[in-house]
Amino acid sequence: MNVYDSDRMTDILRPLGFSLSNDPDDADMVILNTCHIREKAAEKVYSELGRMNKIKSRKKNQGSNMILAVAGCVAQAEGDEILRRAPFVDLVFGPQAYHDLPEMIARVSRAKGAVLNTSFPAQVKFDHLPEVMLGSEAINGASAFLTVQEGCDKFCTFCVVPYTRGAEYSRPVSDILVEARRLGDLGVKEVTLLGQNVNSYHGVAIGGTEWGLGRLVHEIAEVEGIERIRYMTSYPADMDEELISAHGEVPALMPFLHLPVQSGSDKILKAMNRRHGADQYRQLVERLVKARPDIALSSDFIVGFPGEKDSDFDSTMKLVREVGFIQAYSFKYSPRPGTPAALLNNQVSEEVKTERLKILQDELNKQQLVFNKSCVGRTMPVLLDRPGRFKGQMIGRSPYMQPVHLSAQEHLFGAIVNLHIDVAQANSLAGSLEAVNQSKNVA
Numbered sequence: 001m002n003v004y005d006s007d008r009m010t011d012i013l014r015p016l017g018f019s020l021s022n023d024p025d026d027a028d029m030v031i032l033n034t035c036h037i038r039e040k041a042a043e044k045v046y047s048e049l050g051r052m053n054k055i056k057s058r059k060k061n062q063g064s065n066m067i068l069a070v071a072g073c074v075a076q077a078e079g080d081e082i083l084r085r086a087p088f089v090d091l092v093f094g095p096q097a098y099h100d101l102p103e104m105i106a107r108v109s110r111a112k113g114a115v116l117n118t119s120f121p122a123q124v125k126f127d128h129l130p131e132v133m134l135g136s137e138a139i140n141g142a143s144a145f146l147t148v149q150e151g152c153d154k155f156c157t158f159c160v161v162p163y164t165r166g167a168e169y170s171r172p173v174s175d176i177l178v179e180a181r182r183l184g185d186l187g188v189k190e191v192t193l194l195g196q197n198v199n200s201y202h203g204v205a206i207g208g209t210e211w212g213l214g215r216l217v218h219e220i221a222e223v224e225g226i227e228r229i230r231y232m233t234s235y236p237a238d239m240d241e242e243l244i245s246a247h248g249e250v251p252a253l254m255p256f257l258h259l260p261v262q263s264g265s266d267k268i269l270k271a272m273n274r275r276h277g278a279d280q281y282r283q284l285v286e287r288l289v290k291a292r293p294d295i296a297l298s299s300d301f302i303v304g305f306p307g308e309k310d311s312d313f314d315s316t317m318k319l320v321r322e323v324g325f326i327q328a329y330s331f332k333y334s335p336r337p338g339t340p341a342a343l344l345n346n347q348v349s350e351e352v353k354t355e356r357l358k359i360l361q362d363e364l365n366k367q368q369l370v371f372n373k374s375c376v377g378r379t380m381p382v383l384l385d386r387p388g389r390f391k392g393q394m395i396g397r398s399p400y401m402q403p404v405h406l407s408a409q410e411h412l413f414g415a416i417v418n419l420h421i422d423v424a425q426a427n428s429l430a431g432s433l434e435a436v437n438q439s440k441n442v443a
């Protein structure tokens, strides 16, 4: 979502004469788009601001100005604090306010003093964003993000998202379909439907009915040019029957799903306010596999949530071994200001968190490597969406989101090709060309 937001900010700024630069020394404006989900990410902002201020001061001495902006969830949660700790910042705005960038920049240039905008209306933002066009940053080769939902009403006791991104908001069906058709026209083959809690999507359709994500996926699959659909991030308790069946009915829906479980212990899941138990999660996976037998899963885990005992952690390991994940993100619990779990007095020591994280990650890495190795010898359709590090080299995505490297086939950029998988590594595969898919956009 942050990548998407950064891309859209670039789209907004382009008509004002801005273009992207990789070098802050060269920039008229620097925007730090920030994440508040864990303490480490939030603290990084202040050290990075110090670094940017040095550049800003140097430029000032040379007679040029650099606007320094902080965007995203740290800005939303700690706006005043940022201006206090870093008074040299010009602009602080939250994730629901970036459509106002042109006006905010004008205000910064006119006025002396900083501008703070942490207003919340997600709907207003979408109404004011420019349409996705050719050259839009939101389109990466043949793959694009499409936000369908924002915010979260679930209030997991560890999580800041409901406070930083606001309440759940679903974009209307017609707006999403217009954007999907536009993406298809622009040559996009893969869309990833985005939302903090994407599977709770309930958008208004023509006639006033409400559609869930399953229905929406069916409709997007009909859009000319769109061959692959993904969605993230899902909340397990909100996987409804329609969405589960869509996995069996819509071939364009890729057989890979990110389904955060967080813990395998019912006691901890309850304390997290997750609204699903470990067995419900197992049953959900069974239903998904029944609908789409080749589906593979990734997940998120938190170790060391307050009150987590060895036995609770063992339950997490048991679930991991039983379900099997081909990829995963795992974190030490990080107390976040304003969340209920941060106030609990049974916090787990750093030492224990470190130990548990290592055990969990060793198992998850092992599972990932086993899956990657099982792909060797198979032929997979790979969407070649990025140039590789060396000339001629390409990187694509398998149906399971594994990066697949391919040598010297630059002319196939944007195509879906069948690759024979030759090599598997911990985080990627390498393949060779089998037969070019007869897709009409092959360059």
Ligand code: SAH
Residues within 6 Å of the ligand: 037, 038, 158, 159, 160, 161, 196, 197, 233, 234, 235, 236, 260, 261, 262, 300, 301, 302, 331, 332, 333, 334, 335, 336
């Ligand atoms: N909507 C998702 C959560 C997205 S936040 C869900 O329902 O599960 C992304 C991930 O960050 C979470 O899945 C969680 O694993 C991790 N995370 C969130 N808050 C955290 C915290 N306080 N400490 C450690 N990890 C956290």
